Amino acid sequence: MPPLELLLQQALNGVMLGVMYALIAVGFTLFFGVLDVIHFSHGDIFMLGAFAGLSLLLGLKAAGLVGGLVALPLAFAASIVIVGAIGVAAERACVKPLARSSPLMTLLATLSLGLVLREAVLIFYPRGADPKPFPQLLPQGGVELGGVAIRYENLIILGIGFAAMVAVDLVINRTKMGAAIRAVAQDPEAAQMMGVNLDRTVDATFFLGSGLAAVAGILSGLYYGEIHFIMGITGGVIGFSAAAIGGLGNVYGAIVGGLLFGVLQTTAAALIPRGSEFRDVVAFAVVMLFLIFRPSGILGEKSVERV
Amino acid sequence: MSHLNRREILQGASALGVAIVLAPAGAWAQKKTVKLAFIGPLTGGTASNGLGGRNSFLLAVQERNADPKTKYRYETDVLDDECKPTVAVQAALKATSDPAIVAGVTHYCSVTAIATVDTYHKAGMPAMVWGAVLPEITYSHKHVEITRVNGTMINQNNVAADFAVKTLGFKTFALIHDTTDYGRAHAKWFGEFLEKAGGKILSTQGTAKDQKDYTAELTRAKGDKPEVVWYGGLTPDGVRVKVQMDKLGVRAQFQGTSGIKSDTFNETAAAAAEGTYCFVEGAPTEKLPGGKKFLEAYAKAGFKEPSEAYGPFAYVAANLVIDAIEAVGPDRAKVAERLKRTKNANTIIGPVEFDEHGQNTVPLISKYVSQDGKWVLWEDSEYASGKRTLPGHKFKKM
Numbered sequence: 146m147p148p149l150e151l152l153l154q155q156a157l158n159g160v161m162l163g164v165m166y167a168l169i170a171v172g173f174t175l176f177f178g179v180l181d182v183i184h185f186s187h188g189d190i191f192m193l194g195a196f197a198g199l200s201l202l203l204g205l206k207a208a209g210l211v212g213g214l215v216a217l218p219l220a221f222a223a224s225i226v227i228v229g230a231i232g233v234a235a236e237r238a239c240v241k242p243l244a245r246s247s248p249l250m251t252l253l254a255t256l257s258l259g260l261v262l263r264e265a266v267l268i269f270y271p272r273g274a275d276p277k278p279f280p281q282l283l284p285q286g287g288v289e290l291g292g293v294a295i296r297y298e299n300l301i302i303l304g305i306g307f308a309a310m311v312a313v314d315l316v317i318n319r320t321k322m323g324a325a326i327r328a329v330a331q332d333p334e335a336a337q338m339m340g341v342n343l344d345r346t347v348d349a350t351f352f353l354g355s356g357l358a359a360v361a362g363i364l365s366g367l368y369y370g371e372i373h374f375i376m377g378i379t380g381g382v383i384g385f386s387a388a389a390i391g392g393l394g395n396v397y398g399a400i401v402g403g404l405l406f407g408v409l410q411t412t413a414a415a416l417i418p419r420g421s422e423f424r425d426v427v428a429f430a431v432v433m434l435f436l437i438f439r440p441s442g443i444l445g446e447k448s449v450e451r452v
Numbered sequence: 453m454s455h456l457n458r459r460e461i462l463q464g465a466s467a468l469g470v471a472i473v474l475a476p477a478g479a480w481a482q483k484k485t486v487k488l489a490f491i492g493p494l495t496g497g498t499a500s501n502g503l504g505g506r507n508s509f510l511l512a513v514q515e516r517n518a519d520p521k522t523k524y525r526y527e528t529d530v531l532d533d534e535c536k537p538t539v540a541v542q543a544a545l546k547a548t549s550d551p552a553i554v555a556g557v558t559h560y561c562s563v564t565a566i567a568t569v570d571t572y573h574k575a576g577m578p579a580m581v582w583g584a585v586l587p588e589i590t591y592s593h594k595h596v597e598i599t600r601v602n603g604t605m606i607n608q609n610n611v612a613a614d615f616a617v618k619t620l621g622f623k624t625f626a627l628i629h630d631t632t633d634y635g636r637a638h639a640k641w642f643g644e645f646l647e648k649a650g651g652k653i654l655s656t657q658g659t660a661k662d663q664k665d666y667t668a669e670l671t672r673a674k675g676d677k678p679e680v681v682w683y684g685g686l687t688p689d690g691v692r693v694k695v696q697m698d699k700l701g702v703r704a705q706f707q708g709t710s711g712i713k714s715d716t717f718n719e720t721a722a723a724a725a726e727g728t729y730c731f732v733e734g735a736p737t738e739k740l741p742g743g744k745k746f747l748e749a750y751a752k753a754g755f756k757e758p759s760e761a762y763g764p765f766a767y768v769a770a771n772l773v774i775d776a777i778e779a780v781g782p783d784r785a786k787v788a789e790r791l792k793r794t795k796n797a798n799t800i801i802g803p804v805e806f807d808e809h810g811q812n813t814v815p816l817i818s819k820y821v822s823q824d825g826k827w828v829l830w831e832d833s834e835y836a837s838g839k840r841t842l843p844g845h846k847f848k849k850m
Contacts, residue, residue: 147672147675151671151674151675154670154671154674154700155671155672158665158667158668158671160667161667162665162667171763241762258768275688275716275719275720276687276688276691276716276720277720278719278720278722279723287701289701293472294700294701296699323557357508365664369664369692369696370695370696370699370724371691371692371695371721373662373688375662376664379662379664380664399602410665410668411667411668414668414669414672415668415671415672419657419658421628421658421659421668421669421672422631422657422658422659422660424660424668443730
């Protein structure tokens with residue numbers, strides 16, 4: 146058994162990973178809740194978020210805005226808008242037209258879209274095949290508390306991640322649009338009869354989910370210091386699995402699922418002999434167990450809170 | 453004499469003149485022609501290396517043909533393996549089924565070299581590998597036909613382990629490697645040589661290729677307090693391991709394999725790359741013992757494409773093959789025997805000597821260190837001159 150400080154360090158590593166997974170998972174769960182679709186290109190939307198953030202930061206740097214305090218909030222805001230809009234466009238192109246066809250069609254369409262997005266970055270981004278360094282704009286350095294290295298940037302990333310989750314909670318529970326999203330999730334027909342504009346609500350849902358993925362993308366860049374065009378593949382699969390563990394359609398479930406997945410992966414690598422080779426095996430085996438024994442996830446799929 | 457008229461004298465003189473003019477050509481024509489095959493990737497992603505190898509091979513043959521002392525006149529058959537195993541086997545079959553071809557200088561890509569080993573063996577045609585680095589190409593058999601002038605990842609790891617332990621004085625290592633054949637084989641060989649050199653492996657962890665997060669593995673390694681974190685894998689993952697190592701505060705030297713020696717490593721890891729070292733088979737041509745002479749001759753020959761890193765190896769392979777044919781005659785079996793027994797051959801890449809597997813045991817491995825965002829030969833670096841201190845040595849003093 147490793148010493149306590151290493152266990153605590155691993156727990157922190159797991160939570161850092163988990164926050165990013167959770168932000169992606171919330172998108173999956175929102176789309177499923179509102180439209181009953183699994184949007185498989187969402188992982189690549191997350192990747193686009195990272196590349197949009199990088200391009201914006203490089204643009205701001207070229208314009209002379211280099212300080213993290215100004216550049217980062219601008220990059221976050223602009224990426225959310227750009228990637229949110231791309232998410233809405235993706236929904237209009239690949240999801241809505243196929244609403245009445247078999248769910249397999251949506252699955253195939255969104256999978257293909259993901260491939261198109263990924264290859265587009267590979268081909269059109271300058272030297273897209275290489276990993277790209279991401280500007281380190283958060284304060285570097287940190288403190289060691291009882292042997293646990295806590296970096297200031299980790300705390301800020303956690304802060305931004307949880308703030309984004311709280312913001313989603315507020316949007317869903319405290320705004321008119323949130324009420325519409327919840328209403329459509331419960332019963333689209335009844336919601337429409339009560340005057341909810343279905344198209345606009347679906348657009349808002351995709352904007353919200355994709356915007357969160359953009360936040361996750363930038364956080365990933367800030368945390369790891371580099372981004373790569375293939376980062377959306379595993380990001381997407383894990384985000385979806387996290388949403389499934391938590392209970393598809395349940396926003397809080399997605400957050401719990403994301404954190405759990407991050408901690409599971411880290412724990413497997415940290416505690417099991419040769420565990421680093423099996424971290425994904427362990428994590429996905431747990432997903433399978435959930436699908437078999439508790440298909441509705443930890444917090445339950447069909448609940449009153451379902452969005 | 454009285455019978456000779458003017459006309460006959462003229463005819464005789466003309467014949468004599470023609471004979472004099474043609475005499476050297478006649479002697480040249482009397483030289484028996486021997487055919488040599490070159491096989492490498494002439495099209496596709498690795499074509500630049502293949503073309504550099506081909507040109508170097510042709511240069512060697514031209515030089516030997518121009519030498520009046522050679523007993524035979526050498527012709528060439530150049531074949532493209534496209535760096536694909538199936539195409540390579542077809543090319544090898546074409547070469548081996550031509551009885552005029554006595555020997556081949558074959559393959560740059562490991563996948564093609566390993567795929568064709570049996571083809572050359574069954575046909576009994578000597579084939580000297582000039583670029584592929586997979587150990588199994590020579591070490592999975594004892595066929596007399598297969599030899600290799602360039603080093604393997606085994607040699608690379610032997611040098612890497614000795615350098616880290618004996619030259620730099622590091623003793624404890626945490627190994628992380630990707631779980632592909634490349635990463636696993638590197639970890640296996642590095643681990644073996646490390647223990648022989650007196651280093652200690654504290655942990656070995658395999659990770660998926662293209663894994664994003666290494667914090668769990670690095671935290672685990674950090675607990676063992678290694679002096680060196682060694683990574684066996686390719687650039688994108690190598691960057692992540694190094695950057696995350698620094699962020700987690702792992703106070704150890706970072707050492708990589710040939711897989712991280714790319715400009716992308718330095719560009720992406722940026723400041724974190726400084727002081728990282730790695731090893732590569734081969735050396736910059738101008739640093740080779742006969743590199744300057746080779747480059748001059750290559751430039752004079754006017755080839756369109758540069759010779760690339762492995763061109764000198766193809767050049768040496770062609771010369772060794774020709775030496776063997778000159779010594780024992782154009783007979784496949786005899787040439788193969790002779791080549792396999794090559795000892796202390798003086799070449800432009802330094803001495804060449806084959807072991808019982810036909811592997812050059814005096815391989816050329818270069819050490820590189822990342823200095824100011826560039827890979828610099830260790831010998832030329834400020835780390836070697838003592839002007840700068842490796843991160844691992846700084847941590848040791850702390």
